[in-house]
Amino acid sequence: MRKLLLTTTAIAFACSAAAPAFAEFNDRNIRVSNGINADHPVGNGIKAMQECLDTKSGGKLKLTAFWGGALGGDLQATQALRSGVQEAVVTSSSPLVGIEPALGVFDLPFLFANAEEAYKVLDGKFGDMMNEKMAAVGLVNLAYWENGFRNLSNSVRPVTKWEDFEGMKVRVMQNNVFLDTFQNLGANATPMAFGEVFSALETKTIDAQENPYVTIDTSKFFEVQKYVTETNHAYTPFLFLFSKAIFDTYTPEEQAALRECAVVGRDVERKVIADLNKKSLEKIKAAGLEVNVLSPEEQTRIREKSMVVYEKHKAEIGADVVDGILAELAEIRK
Ligand code: TF8
Structure with a gap:
């Protein structure tokens, strides 16, 4: 009897010591502003990103997308991120050159010859360097999504x-x-x-x-x-921008999940664009x-x-x- 009691206590103790599931995650409602409409491939990307976030956060990190400029245009929404009143926006880099002039590099005519070239530059060292410049002006770029060739x-x-x-x-x-x-x-x-x-x-x-x-x-x-x-x-990229003021208040696990899932969404979005372009x-x-x-x-x-x-x-x-x-x-x- 005594032995059994000890065992039970040991099990109970072990259970309570283990962290409850997803303790590093808080309930977060993340508003994502879009100028384009819900049937644009960004819609598929956000859906894939949400599925990824559900798995990683046990459903705690929730994206709510707004379409057709419902939360304001690209520039207006981006400024709302910088002042910490809105979480996220998917925007072209082009209207943001007044905030970070270096972004104008992506607007140079006939810069990229094809999408593969753009992916290598954006997803590599150059893209990281540009991300640092954006962080300095209050914007965390989670990943480079695609707008495409114009x-x-x-x-x-x-x-x-x-x-x-x-x-x-x-x-x-x-x-x-x-x-x-x-x-x-x-x-x-x-x-x-x-x-x-x-x-x-x-x-x-x-x-x-x-x-x-x-x-x-x-x-x-x-x-x-x-x-x-x-x-x-x-080829002007889309940026999946997050308010740095808000991002900095998130736990490291939440931040990592957002970065990783933005990449999952990016890959889906790029693939859907390739198909939809022809259609x-x-x-x-x-x-x-x-x-x-x-x-x-x-x-x-x-x-x-x-x-x-x-x-x-x-x-x-x-x-x-x-x-x-x-x-x-x-x-x-x-
Ligand atoms: C433009 C851009 C836009 C996108 C969209 C609003 O022509 O290409 O289509 O930034 O997200 O202004």
Whole structure:
């Protein structure tokens, strides 16, 4: 009897000494702001990220996504992160150059030749270096998600050579590299927040915009455009940003789970984009838009004409940053 009692006590003691499951995790509601709509591949990525977080945190870390700019545009949401009033945003890097000028490196025209190149740079040392710069301005970049290669759409004429840009009112992001790139091609470039683009196209306040096929599809731009040109003129990444002020209050286990699961979500999102890109293009064609692909000669002509933008913005972005990415790309291309 006495022996049995001792054993039972020992077991009870052992059980109470063991940490209860997921003790390192607190209930967290993480609001994730998006400018794009829920059917964009970011939606698939967030779902995969949530499944990963459920497993790691026993359901304690919860993402709540907001779509279509419901919590404000990219820039506004990012500022809310910096002041610690909102947890997260998935945003293009481009509208954030006023916060961290080095991010302008990703806006340089024709920087990346293909997605694989972009993944190597972003997921490697260069991406880490940029993450440190973002942390210094109050933003934790959990991972580089994908926006993708950008293409031009417009409502006035087919664009097959750079002269066709002449006088075209093209909406660009709030970003000087994009502004100069399109002005240099002869367009009348107009900076505008993403949330205003659909109605500006619809009312013909602007003729054109540029975004990846999946965005032209899921944000319904094809409904108010007639021509598309596959220009692939820039690959601008998405950043999965977290408020540093809030992140710093999380436990190390919560922080690690968020970083790891953001990478799981990233991989799913990139894969879905690769599939949806083709489907979105088919949908755009089926809706009656004329789709043109730049000839390799014209692509080279436009690229060469655009190189002045590199020199013009080098000092502002940081010469070390521009030279750094070009050196890394040269290494990758060997
Ligand atoms: C743009 C960007 C946007 C994204 C989205 C709002 O054209 O490419 O589509 O940042 O998240 O403004």
